[in-house]
Amino acid sequence: MMAAISGRYSICDRNLGLLQELIGKDADSYREEFVEQLQHYMQTMKLLHLQPSQHRMDVEPLLELIGFLSHVSYHYPKDAKQLAEGMVSILRSQSVGLNCEVRMAFCKALVVLRNHKVVPPLDVLELFFELLKCSDKPLRKFIYGAVISQLRRISKEKRDQQLLSRMQSFLFAKLKDSRSIVARTAELILIDAYRKDLLRDAKTANAIAECCFHKVARIQATAMRFFLGSIKDEEGIEEESESDNGDGKEEDRKTIKEVMCAFRARKKTRKKVKIFEKTKKALSKEKKAKKDGRSKVCNLLAIQSLYDAQSLSDRLFGQLESRKNEKFELRLLQMALCARIIGVWRLQTLGFYSYLHRYLQPKQREVTRILLYAAQACHELVPPDIIEQLVRVIAQNFVTDRNTPEAITVGLNAIREVFASCPYAATEELLRDLAEYKKYKNKNVSMAARGLITLFRSVNPKLLHKKDRGRPTEAMKELEAPEFGAVRTKSYVAGAECLSEVRGEDEGYNDESSDGSWEDVIESDDV
Numbered sequence: 360m361m362a363a364i365s366g367r368y369s370i371c372d373r374n375l376g377l378l379q380e381l382i383g384k385d386a387d388s389y390r391e392e393f394v395e396q397l398q399h400y401m402q403t404m405k406l407l408h409l410q411p412s413q414h415r416m417d418v419e420p421l422l423e424l425i426g427f428l429s430h431v432s433y434h435y436p437k438d439a440k441q442l443a444e445g446m447v448s449i450l451r452s453q454s455v456g457l458n459c460e461v462r463m464a465f466c467k468a469l470v471v472l473r474n475h476k477v478v479p480p481l482d483v484l485e486l487f488f489e490l491l492k493c494s495d496k497p498l499r500k501f502i503y504g505a506v507i508s509q510l511r512r513i514s515k516e517k518r519d520q521q522l523l524s525r526m527q528s529f530l531f532a533k534l535k536d537s538r539s540i541v542a543r544t545a546e547l548i549l550i551d552a553y554r555k556d557l558l559r560d561a562k563t564a565n566a567i568a569e570c571c572f573h574k575v576a577r578i579q580a581t582a583m584r585f586f587l588g589s590i591k592d593e594e595g596i597e598e599e600s601e602s603d604n605g606d607g608k609e610e611d612r613k614t615i616k617e618v619m620c621a622f623r624a625r626k627k628t629r630k631k632v633k634i635f636e637k638t639k640k641a642l643s644k645e646k647k648a649k650k651d652g653r654s655k656v657c658n659l660l661a662i663q664s665l666y667d668a669q670s671l672s673d674r675l676f677g678q679l680e681s682r683k684n685e686k687f688e689l690r691l692l693q694m695a696l697c698a699r700i701i702g703v704w705r706l707q708t709l710g711f712y713s714y715l716h717r718y719l720q721p722k723q724r725e726v727t728r729i730l731l732y733a734a735q736a737c738h739e740l741v742p743p744d745i746i747e748q749l750v751r752v753i754a755q756n757f758v759t760d761r762n763t764p765e766a767i768t769v770g771l772n773a774i775r776e777v778f779a780s781c782p783y784a785a786t787e788e789l790l791r792d793l794a795e796y797k798k799y800k801n802k803n804v805s806m807a808a809r810g811l812i813t814l815f816r817s818v819n820p821k822l823l824h825k826k827d828r829g830r831p832t833e834a835m836k837e838l839e840a841p842e843f844g845a846v847r848t849k850s851y852v853a854g855a856e857c858l859s860e861v862r863g864e865d866e867g868y869n870d871e872s873s874d875g876s877w878e879d880v881i882e883s884d885d886v
Contacts, residue, residue, distance in 0.1 A: 375427040386434035393431060397438060400424050404445060407461075408453070422464045429468030433475035443469065443478045447486060459495050466490070466498065470505050480509055481525060488533055491540050499544065506548050510557045527558055531566050539575045546570050546578055550585045553661065564664040568671055571696070572678065576689055583692040587699065588658045614642070659703065668704040672697055676711050691725060698732035705738045712736065712745050716752045721766040730769065734776035739783075743843050746784035750774055758793060764801035771796065771807035775814055782818045783841045790815065790822045797827075 375396070382389045403421055432439035446465045454462060466487070473483045487502045513523050533545035549567055552558040570582035619639070625631060665671055675697045679690060694715070701708050718729045730753070737746060757770025771793065778785050796808035812827050819840045820828040839847070 375423055379427055379431050382431045382434060386431075390435065393435065393438070396424065397428060397432075397442070400428055400442075401445075404449065407449065407457075418458055418460055422460060425461075425464045425468050429471040433472070433477055436477070439472065439475070439477045443472045447478075447482070450486060450490060454490055454493055459498070462490075462493070462495065463498055463501065466501060466505070470508075473509070474512075480513075480522065481529065484509070484526060484529060488541055488544070491544055492538070499540070503544060503548060507551055507555075507557075510548075510552050511555070514557045523558075527563070531562075534566060534570060539578065542570075542573065542575070543578050543581070546581055550581070553585075559660075561664040561666065564661040565666050567661070568665060571671075572674060576686065580689055580692055583696045586658050586661055586696055587692070662700060662703050665700070665704075668700055669706050669708075672700045672704075672706050672708045672711075675700070676708050676714070680710075680714065687724065691728065694729065694732050698736035701736045702738055705740050707740070709742070709745055712741070712749050715749070719752050719756055721757060721762055721769075727769060730773040731776075734773060734780070737777050737780040739781060740844075741781060743781070743784040746777060746781045747786065750777055750784065750789065753777075754789065754793065758796070764799075764804050767796065767799070767801075768803045768807045771804065771811060775807070775811045778811070778818075779814060782815070783843045785815070785819070785822055787822045791824055794823060794827055 378389065378392055378396075382393060386393075403424070407421075428442055432442050446469055449457070450462070450465055450469075457465075469478060469483050469486070472478045473480055484506060487506065490502065491499060510523070510526065513519050513526070530545045530549055533541055534549075536542045536545070546567065549558060549563055553563050553567070567582050567585055570578050571586075573579050573582070662668075675693055679693045679697065682690075697708065697711055700706065701711065712733070715729060715733050718726070719733070720726065723729065733749060733753075737749075753770050753773055757766050758774070759767075762770075774793065790811075794808060794812050797805050797812065799805045799808065812823060815823055816827075816829050818838075820838070821840060841847075
């Protein structure tokens with residue numbers, strides 16, 4: 360009997376995984392073994408207080424012991440609480456001096472204990488943000504994932520709205536922390552939570568919007584990229600160059616249809632069927648990812664959730680004007696966000712258009728993006744003289760014979776996009792001069808000019824030369840020239856008269872087919 364008991368102790372002492380399984384089945388019977396391991400852990404902690412940085416040979420058994428205790432201690436609530444308090448105390452007092460693996464093991468153990476409701480979630484969250492001061496990149500990544508995981512558990516599974524609100528308020532407070540790493544981590548957590556519909560509300564969107572004016576440029580850029588919809592740039596992940604992917608797999612450039620056609624022509628074997636299914640699944644996943652990426656070009660919901668868009672736009676523009684020595688990439692983001700907010704909310708930040716004039720040069724760096732921002736900021740409530748000045752600057756700097764065909768094409772396309780939003784700003788003289796480029800020897804230039812002509816045929820053909828207006832139609836006769844501030848309303852629904860005629864014909868057909876008299880039905884039994 361004694362031999363059997365001593366054998367059990369020796370097996371459990373050597374194999375903590377087996378002991379964990381046995382405690383999970385019958386916790387009361389194996390309490391002595393658990394207490395023995397807990398006492399061993401306490402003795403090790405006393406040594407750890409004296410010597411925080413231990414040798415690797417001493418670390419491995421400690422890591423295994425910490426993992427074991429965190430997974431089984433919830434069976435013994437008093438011991439579990441004591442264990443958690445000890446871990447929190449060590450991390451608060453000796454976090455910087457601890458071995459990085461031991462520190463990570465303590466954090467993982469606290470997450471397990473938090474999931475078993477041994478430690479309050481807010482206490483763990485507060486401790487994790489204190490640990491961000493450690494120069495430990497894997498630890499920071501783990502903390503980021505642990506907080507997101509906790510938010511998901513609360514919002515999706517438990518639906519504890521009170522706890523979720525308290526965590527949200529805590530993260531908002533950390534955005535104002537003087538330490539940049541703390542503020543940036545809180546910002547990234549809020550952005551990810553907003554994207555994953557864990558904290559998708561107006562409060563979160565406006566808290567992230569305030570980060571656009573943070574003193575740290577990286578935090579500013581991350582917040583602006585969130586509103587502009589660039590996920591990879593937010594996370595600091597640079598896109599791989601085409602040269603890195605040049606020798607990639609052939610299947611990556613094929614469509615699903617091509618893969619299926621090739622599979623039909625081949626001999627069917629089990630291995631080839633397996634490869635085909637795997638390739639098809641990968642291509643479908645890639646196609647879906649591209650579609651999702653296109654849909655996130657602009658985070659429209661977040662922009663529409665802003666409390667005071669006009670004030671935010673004015674502050675962004677003021678920041679853009681005042682900081683002349685700022686990095687060009689950051690100024691470009693400020694231009695993009697300011698233009699996007701102006702366009703979505705139809706704002707009156709009129710100085711923004713004249714500010715863009717200095718950048719509208721063919722040799723300007725990223726000039727095509729700046730032209731895009733100019734077009735995005737144009738809407739029907741901008742005064743015509745402001746838009747006319749903008750268009751004339753583009754025409755004078757781009758649409759001239761001394762420029763290259765590429766520059767002329769870019770200029771004509773930009774003018775067309777501006778006029779698509781503000782057709783009332785077009786003048787007859789300027790439009791007819793631009794329309795003459797339809798005869799230009801370069802095909803791209805001529806097509807861009809024809810695109811401008813096509814736009815005004817449907818908007819205001821009277822501004823074009825008579826030969827460019829096309830054949831007059833009934834719709835063109837009823838067309839009214841667009842005016843600034845005028846609202847186009849109609850007292851009828853176009854095409855409604857056709858519907859009434861069809862309905863009348865159908866009713867006539869029904870009346871003719873049935874004269875309203877009874878018909879006698881002869882049953883087969885009576886015949």
